[in-house]
Amino acid sequence: MLLSRILFASLLLLLAVPSKAQQVEVVKFPALEKRLRQPNDTTYVVNFWATWCGPCIKELPYFEQANKTYAGQKVKVLLVSLDYASQLDKKVKPFVQKRGLKSEVLLLNETDPNTWLGKVDDNWSGSIPFTLMLNNKKQKRAAFEQEFTQAELTTQLTKFLR
Secondary structure: HHHHHHHHHHHHHEEEEEEEOOOOOEOOOOHHHHHHOOOOOOOEEEEEEOOHHHHHHHHHHHHHHHHHHHOOOOOEEEEEOOOEEEEHHHHHHHHHHOOOOOOOEEOOOOOHHHHHHHHHHOOOOOOOEEEEEEEEOEEEEEEEEOOHHHHHHHHHHHHHOO
């Protein structure tokens, strides 16, 4: 009887502790650019998306799977939301929480894409979803202005990591 009370009390304590929600950092382009130019041997898989973009939402689980698959390796998935910063608390954070995103999420707080699109990739028209794979130490870079299927993302990332 005492053991069951202790277990019940422990369960209540666990339920009372708020779970740590995924943080969404709001950044300006220079901060994102600095991260993308780090001279290390980490491969970055950077997906530009928005909560209002159907194809983006459809492919997010594939990036989450890549994040899980390459956990503990020098591969980092970075999800960059292009929603307005004013939508952070109303849309972006609830979206991230509802879908249980574990990859790092940034919200790019820039209103004029013409000032930064070409700095991400010269050929990017501005359409999303857009994915950038890069490894600065190996001087490798690949850009994809498309929606990925799970198989396509896996194939491209495997090919990139060779």
